[in-house]
Amino acid sequence: MSESKxxxxxxxxxxxxxxxxxxxNSVPTTDLPVLLQSVYAALTNTGQGQQEESKAELVPAxxxxxxxxxxxxxxxxxxxxxKSLKRHLRTTYDMTPxxxxxxxxxxxxxxxxxxxxxxxxSELAKNFGxxxxxxxxxxxxxxxxxxxxxxxPKRAAAxxxxxxxxxxxxxxxxxxKKAA
Numbered sequence: 001m002s003e004s005k006x007x008x009x010x011x012x013x014x015x016x017x018x019x020x021x022x023x024x025n026s027v028p029t030t031d032l033p034v035l036l037q038s039v040y041a042a043l044t045n046t047g048q049g050q051q052e053e054s055k056a057e058l059v060p061a062x063x064x065x066x067x068x069x070x071x072x073x074x075x076x077x078x079x080x081x082x083k084s085l086k087r088h089l090r091t092t093y094d095m096t097p098x099x100x101x102x103x104x105x106x107x108x109x110x111x112x113x114x115x116x117x118x119x120x121x122s123e124l125a126k127n128f129g130x131x132x133x134x135x136x137x138x139x140x141x142x143x144x145x146x147x148x149x150x151x152x153p154k155r156a157a158a159x160x161x162x163x164x165x166x167x168x169x170x171x172x173x174x175x176x177k178k179a180a
Contacts, residue, residue, distance in 0.1 A: 014040040060104060070116045076104050083117040 018036050021027070027035065060067070061079030068074075072081035075088060077100075082088050089095045095103070097112050111118070125131060 008043075010040055010043045013043055017043075058104065064104070064106065068111060068115070070114065072114050073111060076100075083114045085112045 014036055017039050060076035062074045073085045074081045086097055089100050101110055
């Protein structure tokens with residue numbers, strides 16, 4: 001019993017495949033043994049083929065050195081060039097960047113984005129002011145450095161003063177449009 005769990009029973013698999021094929025296609029009875037033998041041979045060769053494929057050395061479409069250009073990253077799988085390789089790998093080969101690097105023995109710092117594209121996006125983000133500390137956080141650290149105690153932000157102080165002096169009025173609910 002343990003043998004059947006570890007190795008597939010190719011005879012039963014071949015019989016199942018042939019019976020499914022014959023149920024949907026007309027095959028002369030004289031061709032059944034030949035069909036069964038060919039399916040069985042294909043199944044046994046498939047098991048051996050996986051071992052041979054793993055031993056075969058991978059040949060990239062482009063050399064690793066030429067795959068990184070200033071304006072594009074060239075995929076080693078198919079030789080196509082992209083600005084960003086991550087989405088192509090996921091959609092076409094169902095592969096993560098880590099799996100791609102491992103498959104092709106690439107270093108961990110191998111880029112997935114073209115250098116000029118990364119630089120342009122970085123400059124764009126800096127121009128928008130992204131990646132900087134927020135003003136509230138900067139004012140808080142500045143106040144701590146000057147006084148030793150954090151200063152109250154201006155909006156919070158103004159809001160606290162307004163709520164202590166005034167009595168808050170109940171908020172009226174908005175009317176919804178009636179269905180026509």
